[in-house]
Structure formats: C-alpha cells, structure tokens
Amino acid sequence: MKITVTVNAADYTRDVEPRLLLIHFLRDDLGLTGSHWGCDTSNCGACVVWLNETPVKSCTVLAVMADGQRVNTVEGLATPARLDPVQEAFAACHGLQCGFCTPGMMMTARWLLDNNPDPTEAEVREAISGQVCRCTGYENIVKSVLWAARRESGGAGAVPGLRPGEGLTGEGLPRA
Amino acid sequence: MLRGSPGASPASSGPEPLPPETHPAPQAPSRALPGEGVTGEGLPRDLGGPRGDHSPGKVTAYGSLPRKEDARFIRGRGTFLDDIALPGMLHGAVLRSPLAHARILAVDASAARAHPKVVTVLTGEDLDRRGMAWLPTLFGDVQAVLATDKVRFQGQEIAFVVATDRYAARDALELITVDYEPLPPLIDARTALGPGAPLVREDLPGGNRVFDWNAGDKAATDAVFAAADVVVGCDMVYPRSHPAPLETCGAIAEYDQVGGRLTIWSTTQAPHAHRTLYTALTGLPEHKIRIVSPDLGGGFGAKVPIYPGYLCAIAAAMETGRPVKWVEDRSENLMSTAFARDYHMHGEIAATADGEILGLRARVLADHGAFNAAAQPSKYPAGFFHIFTGSYQTKAAYCEVTGVFTNKAPGGVAYSCSFRITEAVYLVERLTDMLARKLGLDPAALRMRNLLRPEQFPYTCPTGWQYDSGDYPRALRLALDMAGYDELRREQADRRARGEYMGIGLSFFTEAVGAGPRSHMDIMGLGMADGADLRVHPTGKAVLAISVQSQGQGHETTFAQLVAEELGLSADDVDVVHGDTDRTPFGLGTYGSRSTPVSGAAAVVAARKVRERARLVAAVMLEADAADLEWLDGKWRVKGDPDQALGIAEIARAAHSTLELPPGIEGHLDASAVYNPPNLTFPFGAYICVTDVDPGTGEVKVRRFIAVDDCGVRINPMIVEGQVHRGLADGIGIALMQAISFDEDGNCLSGSFMDYLLPTALECPSPELGMTVTPSPHHPVGAKGIGESATVGAPPAVVNSVVDALAPFGVTHADMPLTPANVWLAIQGRPRA
Ligand code: FES
C-alpha cells in the first residue's frame, strides 16, 4: 500500500505492507532510528512517538493507520540551534543512562508539559508509568521532567541556557 | 551545596566538611539553580576517618560532570545494534522449541527454503557440518547452537531462517516442521538428583549433577554450632530472574570472503573475550575477527555470554556472503537468554543468647538450567557465594553448593549480583533478622553489635576473602540517622496498635567486585586483567582506549575524568574509545562491577606513565634535573620555584617537536598499561526499607528507601548515584515482582512483559541516598565498584521489611517475589509450595 506520512513536518511517501508496524516504518523505512523497540506486548514504551500530537506506542500502530497523519519523533524535538528544554533537562539531571528508553520518555514528557505545564511529581510518575526504564529507577527521569517544567515556566531565567550538546554541570542539579 | 563549603553539607550525622586541600570547590557553580543542593555533593555523609587522598596535587576533574554521551542520546542519535543497516543486509529469525524436553526426530525446512524472500535456512545438521552446532559456554560446558539431538528447554534454538526482510524471516519460521518425541521434563531442581529423574544431558557423565562444591571449615563450623546457645535456620529460595535490559540481544555478522575477515557487531559487554571465543568457534584466526559493541541499551550481565543467534548470524553470513542481522524479540530474550539466581538455600546461623553471631552454615541447590553457561571466574562454580558471612564477625562458616541441570534456559549470569554475592547477602541478612526476632533483639542493634570494626581491616573472613577496607558502623549509623530509626519504630508501634502493617527492614552488605587478580580469576583461561592505551596528541588532547564496554554507566565521562585528573587536563580534552576490538586493547570487559576497579585503574596507571614521560621532556624544557621536578596542581614544577611550570599540553607539543631530547628519551607521550588487580575491592552499604502492607490484598507499598553506600572515592558522584538508583529499582523489582517461573511441563510462564513484571515509576520510591567514603587501599585512586551494590543490598531490605510488617501474623519468612498473592498466602500461614 502506498502511504504518505508527515513525520517531523516532512512528508514521506512509501509503499508498505499493510501489516507493517509504525515503529518499523519509522526505523527501517525512514531510517529514523531514534525511536526504539523493546517488547512484544505494548508494555515498555521505548517506541513512544506522537500521532497527531498524542503519544502512542508505535509498536501498536500500523504504518497504514498513520497515512495522511502527523507523526513526531525524538528527531524532531530539537531545532538545529536549540535543544528542547526536555532534552536539556534529561542531560542536566542525569535522566538517562543507556539512553534506550530516553526518546520515548522525552516524547511523553514533552506532551505532558504541553498539557500540564506545572505537573506534580505524582503526575509525572503517572504520565510515564506506561513506560519502562531499566537504568535510572525513574528518579532522575522524574527530576528531569520537573526541571524542564520549571525551566519553561517563570523560573526559566534562573536556568542559563546550554550550548547544544552540552548539559549542565552536575553541581547545578536539582535535588528534592 | 558545593563540596568544601564548610557547613554547607546537610549531613545528618556529624558532618565533616571536606578539607579544601583534597576537595576544592568545583568550577562553574554559576549554573546551579539558586538555592539548590548538588548531586553527590549534597548527600548526607559521614566522612570521618580516612579520606580519598588519591592523587598528588589538587582534585579538579572529579565531580558531577554531565555526561559526554548524553549529547547523542537525547537527540535520538545513539547507535544501538538494531540501528545499524548495512548494504545488502539479510535478516535472520530463530525457530524455537515449544517443548521443554523432546527428542528431535526430523526437521523439514524445505517449504521455508522455497519461500520467495528466504535466502537460506540453517538447521542443526547444517551447523554440524561446519563444526558449529555446539558452542563452548563461558563455564567450560557446551551449549547447542541449533539442536541436533534433543531440545532441553522451551525456547531452545532449532533452525535459523535468513530472508531479505525481518517480517519474511518470521513468516518462514512457520513453514518449518519439526517432529518431536516428547520426553518427561525435569523442572523442579529439588528432584534432579532423585531416582527416576529425567536425564537432561546424556552427553555428560555426571547425570544431572553439574558440580559439588564447598568452602570453609566444616568441622570447626559444626563445633561452633554444637556449642551455640541459639541456632536459627530457614529454607529460602532466591527465584530465577532475568536482567531484561530494555534493548534485547542481537548481532550483525559480515564476512569478507576475499580478505577472510569477519566483523561482528553485537550486544556484548565483553568484546575482547568474545573475539577469542569466536576464533575457536569459527576456526578463523583472531586477528581476522573484529567485534564491535555499539551503544548498548543496558546489559546487567545479560550481554556477557555468546548466544546461539550470534553464531547463526555468523554461519549465515559466511554462507551467503552477505551481512546478516539477528535481533531477538522480548519473548526470546526472556525465555532463552541468560537467567540469573535460582538458588534453593538452607541457611543456619548460630549465636550466643545475648546476640553474638558465632557461625554460619549454608546448603545450596543451584539450578543451572540445561547447559552450564554461568559467567563467573572458572575456579568458582558457585561464584563468590562463599562470602556469605557478609559484614559480620564469625568464628567459623561452611557452605556446600550443588549445581544441577534442569530443562530450563541456561545461564547463571552476573545479573548485577557480583557473581552470586546477591544470594549470599540475602541469606545472611535474612538469617540475621530471624536471629534478632528469635532473641527479641532489635535488628539494627544486633547488626551493630556484630559488624566488623574498622580496626579489623584488612580482614580475612572464615572462607578466605580478604576485605580491603571498611568502616561499617559509621555507614549503619548514618543510615539509621537518615531514616530516623527510633521514630520509625515508634510509628510502627502506633500503627500496629491501630491494626496497620508497617515494616522496617534493614540490610547491610559487603560486596567483592573488580575481578581478578588474574592468577585466581579467569574466564575460559583468560585472566581477568584489563588494558588501557592512552595517546596524547601534540596539542595535549588525549584519546583513551579501554577494554571495557559501557551499557549505560557513562564510561566516556568517568574515564575521561580519571585521565584528566592525572594529567591536569579537562575531561573535555580526553575522548574515550571503547567497544571495538580493532581500536582498543585486550581486556575482559564490563560485568561484576569491574570497570572502575580494573579498567579504571589501568587508565590511571597509563596516565601516570604519560606523566612520567612528560616529566623527562619537561626537565629538558626547563633545563632542570627530572628529579628536581614535582607534579603539583596539574603541572610539572621546579621544586622551590613553582612558577617554573609546564602543563601537559605544552609538554606534549615539545615532545612532538624538533626539540633535541637526550638519548634514551623517546619523545611523544603515549603510554599503555595492563592492570592486574592485586585483590578485589569491597564496597559496602547500609540500607533501610520502609513498607506498608495491605493485609486484605497483600499489596506491598515501598514508602521509603534509605541507602548509604560506600564505594570508596567517587569519581563522578552523579553517575554513582544513578547506579544506586538503578540498583534499588531493580532490587525492589526482584523482591516484589520479577521472577521467571515455569509450569510443571516446563512452559515458561514469564515470557513477556505482561508476565515478567518490571517496576514502573509508580512502584519505585524516591530513594534517600547517603554516602561514606572509605578508599580502597590498593586501587590507584581509592575507588571501588558501584554498579551492583544496590541490586545486591536492596532485596533483603525489602523482604526484611515485609516480614517485619507481617510479624503480628507470626510470619518469620516469605520467599520472593512478594507479589500480593504470595504475601496474602504468607498472611494466611500458607507459604507457597
Ligand atoms: S516496543 Fe514496547 S511498548 Fe512498543
């Protein structure tokens, strides 16, 4: 089947098998390997992307279901000039170790902050509770999301910007 | 708060701000959010006693630097195995056995071969012709790559389909027919040695027995037990679990038929050891094999072994002349790659009536699955289990371990367990709590009374381990203070009076990590030492190549800091190369918390060699005698005239320049080192877990987790804390939900994330960390390993807490996993069968 999907604001037209999963379409057909695959049962969330601005587990969506729709992935989070505050936050707060769950976690975090700019810790935990991280115990992921929230709200002036590719020094990390 | 800011540390127990000469304020504090503490630097701490005086001159490069590797990961630009696509690459899929035990009568792959997208199908017979049907395991046994005679566990590999895309490869699996003659499976390890037990391994002489092994002094231990006032004993099971890194295992093999060169990209924690093994497996000379371990999405021991799928990819690449990728799915990962634990233990502790521990005894039945594929040093069939006297003084100890084969997946990897110290710590910490209950003593007081004293170090335990350094009471006191222990006990009493079930569980652990020394420790004859190559370019920028492989531990940052510190550079000036056998020196890899204790030491030794080479060049430049130079604050300086000073960058430029150097001085500054550790390092910690148990549902809620860790000198405290966070979550998961179980036919009941439960952000508490620092006396910078501490220390704290909560029901023990159902059964007085 021929489908056209708008991924990170660019249109991609491909001929795909109807059974092709969106995660494989993104990774194998488009070469967007930032989104990962981690389970067979929709439990891990390594594959989370946005479908029309809503987080979905792309291992549980067929590529054909995204025909004519908008998909956003981790590759679209940053502009060349600027990281998304969520990305800054994960680096600043040591919100990742192996980095495998990170793209999915960041996509959920970005969505959460877009819809709830000032979440409580409990709301952050709830938001990522459908996703698994085997490295961080979630502690620093939660801190990262809260840090990004503050960075984006009035407190932003208190958090100097980062050069792309650079995290904050560890000495500046937030602690509960 | 910044290190070295007196009075700034929110320590809860006699804080001693670090003296500025060893821990000056780190640079760039301006980026801190106003009013906030500092990761690592802000932990509750007790730093009395020996300090991490690990280097001449000032410490500048250590500290909570952000990680270099994060730049690619936050952009989705990591390179994990499945991200790699090579031109012309084919995709493999493995056909697996649905039965746990069956004779294979016939495999018919003709229909699969006829599938239009299938390029080849390999069966056991095909591999047999290549001499590749069996692979040596890391523990001297063999394992079937593709079964030729029988299948011995559910999920065992039978055939390998190679197709032009991954969906087609899976489709074709369904076209293969296998005729099985079902055999009775051996599932319960406790029946393995009984009469009439099904025989798992006809190819071996010992029946279902893998080994019998013991340690300690049996007669002395029996005598201590005979004379003791009190003996408490218990049967306990440390269930089978699986590391389940978020990225599953996989490999891509590419064979250059002209040059005879084989390149294997694979998810391996030990690329160099794998290369040597692949030489034996393929018959190719070692210099024609290159292993690349790209970014790994976690490993935790699961990526130490070589798996059949890797060899299938190699065989298929050699046959087709095209690159072949194989990536397992999650069910394959949970059902067939290496499990951990699975120890059936009987432990006993002997003590005086007033609570002095006298001795320990343990009898263990170890379920090794269908092949002995354990991944620990070869002289230790039960790993380091015999460190089971833990952190306490004992007069005598003795343990016996019997390993058996069963019809389950092979493994026994170092899943964040420091080679079976997890099981040992669990045993002694459960027994200590039981002893306290029996004697009516507080478990904290009982531990405090029996902990080794600081003046006893270096301490040789009854089974022969020599603990390098420790101040155990200090760590336990700090944990008790942080927890507000007395207040917690009062709260518990109040709640009990109201019919609420709150538990307080302690554990104190000592680990032994960083294997070798190589004279005692090897994997398949390869001594456990690691190399480091350090090149310093003419402009003073450096590249360090190491033999160990990060799975998320942040080696690219920590190792840069280690070198930067020794050379007076910034960590930005040092790049770290790892995970490619063509570009890195030989070494045994990352597991058993080896990286910092062994490879980190190699990096430091190499850097110190560079520094000494620089000294000779600096002496020429400064027209001074080399003996008159001293290394101070990151530069070589003329003694008595410290302004006459040269840093590594200036010296490096001169060392590569036309500067005339006296005979015998080579120029350039590069150096390498091989580090053979004189001993293991012995990190330790004191953990306290507070739980609330719902007696109606059996649900356990972990309310608080206090963890005081001592891993010696912390190079990057932020990364160290992250390792502890990880291990606590994993330990809580193992205690409460993570278990691989089987039905009586050998069907794996935990073959997906629907059934093998992992803790999420809702189950994991926000841990309260503390630290003490007792440097290792033999490590060049005083560091010990940290990667596995929390996974070792957390499960007994959780179980002790839950059993404590259930004390009013008369519960003295309950086996993991403490799922609601199992807790409820324990409350009913009906522990699981
Ligand atoms: S890959 Fe695990 S939820 Fe999608």
Ligand code: FES
């Ligand atoms: S950082 Fe490794 S799984 Fe989350």
